[in-house]
Amino acid sequence: MSSDGIPEPDELPDAPPPQDVGKDLDEQYPNRPHNHSPTLPFHELFETLFNPLNELKKKPTGPVAARRKVGPHGNSAQNLSPQERRRDIIERFIARWRTDVGDDIYPAFRLIIPEKDRDRAMYGLKEKVIGKLLVKIMKIDKNSEDGFNLLNWKLPGQSAASRMAGDFAGRCYEVISKRPMRTEVGNMLIEEVNEKLDRLSAASKEEQQLPILAEFYRRMNPEELMWLIRMILRQMKIGATERTLFNVWHPDAENLFSISSSLRRVCWELHDPNIRLEADERGVTLMQCFQPQLAQFQMHSFERMVERMRPTEEDPTFWIEEKLDGERMQLHMAPDDTVQGGRKFGFWSRKAKDYTYLYGNGLYDENGALTRHLKDAFVDGVESIILDGEMITWDPEQDAPVPFGTLKTAALSEQRNPFSSGPRPLFRVFDILYLNGQDLTRYTLRDRRNALQKSIKPVHRRFEIHPYEEAKSAAEIEPLLRKVVEEASEGLVLKNPRSPYRLNERHDDWMKVKPEYMTEFGESLDVIVIGGYYGSGRRGGGLSSFLCGLRVDDAHSQTSGHPKCYSFCKVGGGFTAADYANVRHHTEGKWKDWDPKKPPTEFIELAGGNAQLERPDVWIKPDESVVLCVKAASVSVSDSFRAGLTLRFPRFKRLRMDKDWKSALSVQEFLDLKANVEQERRDKEFTVDNSRRKRIKRTTKKPLTVAGYGPETELKYQGPSGKVFEGLNFFIITESTAPEKKSKAELEQLVKANGGKIYQTNTVAPDTVCIADRRTVKVASIQKGGKKNIIRPKWLFDCIKQNQTDAGLSDLILPLEPGHMFFIKDDEKEVISQNVDPFGDSYARDTSVEELREIFDRMKAIENVQSSQISELLDQLHVQAQESNTGDAIVPCGWLFKGLTLYFHRSSDNGGSNESTDKESRADQEYHLYVATNLARFGGARIVDTVEDMAVTHAVVSPELPAAELSTLRGTLAKKIGRRKMPRLITVRWIEESWKEQTLLDEERFHS
Structure with missing residues (x-):
């Protein structure tokens, strides 16, 4: 334990023995390079690489612009383009590393581009957790200005920290620089930092994480700590992409990373730039996660999208696939005699996360949510294969996909019960990249699909080939997009069947068409801004998104005089800098910090009760706020917003300064709108929304129309x-x-x-x-x-x-x-x-002769009852039903009230002025209720003591029951509507007269 009470790092559990790890790696990479000297100090990374690269992003002016460095070969940097100067900085750093350290640059690269390092587990540390740890390490009050700035890093501060709002690492620098343990750079080497970061990634509890960060704090100055925090958060922004770094390191580095997703392999196998990859080493490899091809987003018309796929007169075909709402997944299968079934599997996501533990490593893996169902999924002769597809959640009861976000839960459930009827993972395959030792990425999509069809045998709702539609004109896209939007799908993907598979690349050969990009599938809605969220990065220091609400027209709002809103959606897209400035101008000085202990429930109601779901950083009174016109792809059910519904992919359209909160959309108006808008959608023309492009000033404003309003929708x-x-x-x-x-x-x-x-x-x-x-x-x-x-x-x-x-x-x-x-x-x-x-015969409503026949059909199974007897009884009942209309039908007195449950209401004290008269009246009422109770009980009725009894069919009262008490009883009955049977409210005379006539009389005559 250190003197400041923080555990020392050596008190933590040991990491795996480095010699064992090194031995395994030496076997896996026999030609791996080894450095001849210790790594460079950690501070060299930002002093000689990060800071110079970031300086290039600034536009020099005045004397700064006149100062030029000398480029390679003695050329003035004035003659170099920004790209060449960027390469020059990276080349200098790499050259120094090779000279001073050696050929193994992996320790440096995993800190320079940490988001590409798949060998180190995620830290499980977000900004707020790091802020709490730093507050404890520096022993500052969390309620102090610095403590508050760390824990509320998105909020603009009142001091220098305000410059760093939205940049957590920058705000940490501002706070730490006031009380640094060191002012000069520390002496930690890059290899030491990596070793401690490995420990930090393995630590899962605060008491394990705290001493590691404390040692960093003791041994680093504020600038070093700022860059370290960026590495932990994997938010570097160093002024150069990994593509540039890879290209400088080795000509084949980007290609190898695309097929392996391994930064370690790129650094160790390509340490010599003069040794190039062989042709057979440039393709995908079994059990090596590749970087998949991605679909390009296009804001062009459908005709332009099709044209960019380069159709020919001989072959104008393109394919249309539904875009699935799941997780991109690749499946690898290889022969392996050491496992039962002779096949091993691997699953990786688009971000190269290994999900084999979840979906299974073999056909008989008891923890495999998918592979145990694939015993017959491959055609005989298929030994090895790599498939590209989408893992989605499928609900077999609904026979429909479940929205994104439930996949892992469904997979874990499937592990425990592989044959349940609940939601399960379904792998939809849309491409094949490798088959029986041969790389297929250079083949056309059409050829690859043929190979796919001949290689696998679909397993219903477990493992299927994703279907596609062939099309030859842009006009064929619209009907399919309409269909998927109606089914709340993700959208469409257009594919060129003549194209190869392009690893780690977005290309016009695959183009996605999402409904939120189309004007037809978004309603223009006028909503009230009721809250705001501070942004990060380039939007740091200001409100970057807004919580919007629907006006509530309830009794409380009308009586209190306060406008009230239900939370409805968050809008953060579609704003330009001018839009933000306009909103800021009209709401200046009206924002209030959200206090979770005292939420403004009289103005704003969030979902989740005390949980306060989607809680904003600041809030504003609806009558002091602005109205935004937003549009969205569709409406979806949501428990995160008080309205119970929310907009899917909402996007800002314009500020409605011609409207105030009273003319914004209310909850009921929105529900009416949603109920009637579907027909209007079918009648609209289909167009592409180009609002993501730079907004052009209009000379005339387009009139706003809110979908669902107008006589044509009534x-x-x-x-x-x-x-x-x-x-x-x-x-x-x-x-x-x-x-x-x-x-x-x-x-x-x-x-x-x-x-x-x-x-x-x-x-x-x-x-x-x-x-x-x-x-x-x-x-x-x-x-x-x-x-x-x-x-x-x-x-x-x-x-x-x-x-x-x-x-x-x-x-x-x-x-x-x-x-x-x-x-x-x-x-x-x-x-x-x-x-x-x-037998299903109703006690409370009239039953038709047809229903009675169905009832008697259900009675045929009863022993000793013949069909002729049933038919005869049915005829008698039919006659009796006709006679009852004239009042001649007779029912045995012991069955008169059979099947009814009656509650007899006794009156409370009337409080009248004549006490003796009141007593006589109450006694008379009690006598009639007493007699009626006995008659009803003798007639087969069930008598209960409380109207709350869920089986009550009739509430019986005295004709003299006071009006106020009768009204209270009606209110008690009304509260139960929709949840149980509704008692008929009748007077005691109905019992008496029905008994006298020996038939149940019309209750309306005795209705109270």
């Missing part, structure tokens, strides 16, 4: 109107298939016509009733949550039909029956089942 109500659904909130998810076919929009209008409110999610309004008739992604998501019933549209039709039959009872709805349910919560299955008899 729909007529579909069906009878009434108030049966008044006070209820609905989320209509799908169309109706039975007993009537109605579209989703028609169902929504039917609900609106009968008093209900429509929302496009189940998270915005309380006690939302979810309606669906088939399984979709949204339906499956609600089912999986298990906290919401999903009701079939049949219930809507039954409620409206019963409302028409029982005229005047529009404020009461039918209890839920099993036949109404698409999905039932576990805790309500028993309650809902009690609303029908054992």
Whole structure:
């Protein structure tokens, strides 16, 4: 333990024995170079390389511009281009290394381009964690100015640190330079720094990380520590790309890195620039992760995109593939007699992260989420192969892909239960690069696809070949893009079938077309800025993105007088410097720091309750803010925003200074907009959005139109109107298939016509009733949550039909029956089942003769009951039903109230002025309720003591019940709507008169 209380580095667990590691590496790289001298001091990196390269990015003026260095061969640097001067600086550093150290430059390169070093694990350290560690090491108060600046590095400070806002390493330099342990550069060598960084990457706990950083702090000056932190964060920005460094190091370095993703291999195998790679060493290699080809983004018209693929009259074909929303993955399979099955596998992501541990290293790997299903996936004769594709998550119950972000969870679940019905990894293969010892990258895409088709046998929903469409004209792109957008897909990729595979390169042979780049698939929405987030890098020191909200028109907002917004989306793209300046000008002095302990809930409501999801750095009152016009690719469900929905790929369009918060979009307006916008989308013309290009000033403003508004999008109500659904909130998810076919929009209008409110999610309004008739992604998501019933549209039709039959009872709805349910919560299955008899006959609504026939069909399995008896009974019931319309039907008294659950409401003290009269009145009421209770019990009813009982069908009251108490009882019943059966509110006379007539009388006559 050191004197300052921080553990010494030698108290940490030892790293792997270096001699064992070195021995393995010597066997793997028998010709690896060895340095003859210790490495250079760490400070030489920025003194002779980083700082000179960064100086080149500055434009010299005045006397500085007159000072020139001498270039190679005695040429003045004035005659060198910036690229040549950059190469000159790198060549000087490499030449010095070879002379003073040796040919092994790997120790330096893994610090110069740490983001390309795959041999050192990620540190698991982000800016905030490093800031906390430095606060402890320097023993400063976290609430002091310097402590605050470190922990809130994105915020602009009030001192010199404000210059470094958004640049964490630069802010660390400002703070550390006030209290440095050293002012001169330290004596740590590059190899020492690498050894300690290896330890830091292996440390997972703060008590392990702290002493390592403490030693760096003791032995380095502020500038050294600034560059060290940039290395840990892998955010170097040294003024030169890895391509430039590779090209200076060796002519074949970039090529070797493309096929191996190994910085170590580039440095060790290519240490002599005079020894070039052989032809057979330039291709992809089994079990060596390559850098894949990437799709180019194009902002041109479809015609221009197709033209750039160089079609010919003989072959104008191009391919169109759906762009998958998963993780780019490469699969390697090689023969290996040491493992069961004789084959070993390797999986790597686009960033060269090894995922073999997750998807499996062999056919019988018990931890393999994928390989255990590939025993029959390859054609006989395929010994080795390299495949390029996308790993996505597939839900077999929905038979649809699951959005990005669930892949690892699904893979871990598949490891534990390989044959479950839950989401699973699915590998979609779209290219083959290697087959049985031969590199295929130089072959055309068409030839490679032929080889792929002949090499693998797809495994359903585990391992499949990604399909494509052949096209010959740009007009064929639009329908496919429309289709994938409707399915909320990522977009399209256009590919040239005549092209080779280009490792580590973006090229016009592959071009991506994403819906967020297209004007058709984005709604122009006017939203209110309610929060801001400070940026980093070139956007450091200012607000770079904004939290936007939807106006809430609720009772609280109206009574409090405060405008209130629900968080809805974050917008950070599409702004120019002038746009930022304009927003800043109109909001200057109105921003307030967000205090998590005292959130401004009267103005802004975030998702997650106390978790305060998507919490901004600063906030602003809606009535003091500005309105932004934004557009997006689509709308998606989100738990991260209070509105329950958010925009996918939102982008700033313009500042709406002609609008204030009162005319911005409200929650309900947005939900109405979303419900009606689909038809409008189909009618629009398809164009490319060029707004990413430099904005051109217009002489006239294009009028803003908000999708979903206007007479052309209004729909007529579909069906009878009434108030049966008044006070209820609905989320209509799908169309109706039975007993009537109605579209989703028609169902929504039917609900609106009968008093209900429509929302496009189940998270915005309380006690939302979810309606669906088939399984979709949204339906499956609600089912999986298990906290919401999903009701079939049949219930809507039954409620409206019963409302028409029982005229005047529009404020009461039918209890839920099993036949109404698409999905039932576990805790309500028993309650809902009690609303029908054992054969499905409803206790609460009129049953048609057709339904009775279906009920009797279900009764045929009962022993000792013959079909002739059922038919005879059915005829009798039919006659009895007809007779009941005239009041002549007789029911046995012991079955009169069978199947009903009654609650008898006893009145509280009326508090009248005449005490004796009140007592007589209450006694009379109690007597009638007492007699009626016994009659009902004798007639087969179940009597309960509380209206909260979930099985209550009727609430019975005295005719003299005070109006205030009756109103309170109605309110209690109304709160239960949508979650259980709704009791009919009737007077005690219904029991008495029904008993007298020996039949259940029309309840409307006794409605209270």
